[in-house]
Amino acid sequence: MEYDEMRAMEKTHVCAMCGAPAVTVWDNENNCHQLACGKDKTHNGFKRATSAQTALQRGKMDDLLGPGAQTDLEKRAKETSTALKTLPQEDLGSHAKLTIMDIGAMTQFAESLGLNIHLNHACLYYGELYPTIDGYYYLNNKREKPFRIGTRPMTTEEKAVHMFEEGAHAWIAEAWLDGVKLPDTGIGYVAAADLELRSKKDPEKWRYPVVHDKPQRMAEKRAEWQLLRKLVSLEVKV
Numbered sequence: 001m002e003y004d005e006m007r008a009m010e011k012t013h014v015c016a017m018c019g020a021p022a023v024t025v026w027d028n029e030n031n032c033h034q035l036a037c038g039k040d041k042t043h044n045g046f047k048r049a050t051s052a053q054t055a056l057q058r059g060k061m062d063d064l065l066g067p068g069a070q071t072d073l074e075k076r077a078k079e080t081s082t083a084l085k086t087l088p089q090e091d092l093g094s095h096a097k098l099t100i101m102d103i104g105a106m107t108q109f110a111e112s113l114g115l116n117i118h119l120n121h122a123c124l125y126y127g128e129l130y131p132t133i134d135g136y137y138y139l140n141n142k143r144e145k146p147f148r149i150g151t152r153p154m155t156t157e158e159k160a161v162h163m164f165e166e167g168a169h170a171w172i173a174e175a176w177l178d179g180v181k182l183p184d185t186g187i188g189y190v191a192a193a194d195l196e197l198r199s200k201k202d203p204e205k206w207r208y209p210v211v212h213d214k215p216q217r218m219a220e221k222r223a224e225w226q227l228l229r230k231l232v233s234l235e236v237k238v
């Protein structure tokens with residue numbers, strides 16, 4: 001990881017083990033800078049600091065507000081006064097407005113997996129139903145022993161192994177269970193060329209505006225999603 005990337009991650013990431021801020025330190029042994037847990041240097045793995053909204057979507061509200069908070073807020077999200085606002089609005093791929101039939105299909109899909117569409121747990125992507133990253137985190141956090149997920153940019157060596165070009169954004173997601181690192185990883189990649197692609201309809205606009213604005217975040221999300229898909233199996237409950 002480059003020094004600049006570590007300094008940037010201090011602002012967005014925390015220790016995946018204890019939640020302490022991430023800090024860049026000098027590693028005497030290896031003669032280089034390292035990103036480390038601000039509390040305990042033996043900790044490993046970094047995760048994005050989560051907002052209250054994200055904590056709710058991932059089923060971690062009890063950690064913030066105490067026992068029962070998650071269940072209570074989930075119930076409220078389904079109440080009619082707020083339910084319409086929290087419904088998904090469009091197909092994430094095609095951006096087509098969702099019909100009432102789509103919403104019905106999404107609800108059934110989500111509920112069969114123990115998920116909730118009011119918490120952004122499912123999406124329609126070019127007409128296909130998928131659990132979202134938050135949906136997978138929610139299922140993970142319901143496991144008796146949740147996997148601990150950490151993310152970081154790939155090192156120059158790792159990029160070379162995967163034959164990713166110099167300007168590409170490449171992130172890796174790693175997992176631990178009971179403090180033991182698992183062999184499974186997720187890889188997220190945004191090609192340098194994708195950043196500059198123009199919209200076919202309107203050449204004034206970017207073809208992938210979200211990717212153009214936040215390529216690191218997009219690569220990180222792709223890595224997390226790939227790893228969560230590998231680790232968290234979907235069980236149909238009904």
Ligand SMILES: [Zn+2]
Binds near residue numbers: 019020038039040
């Ligand atoms: Zn820590």
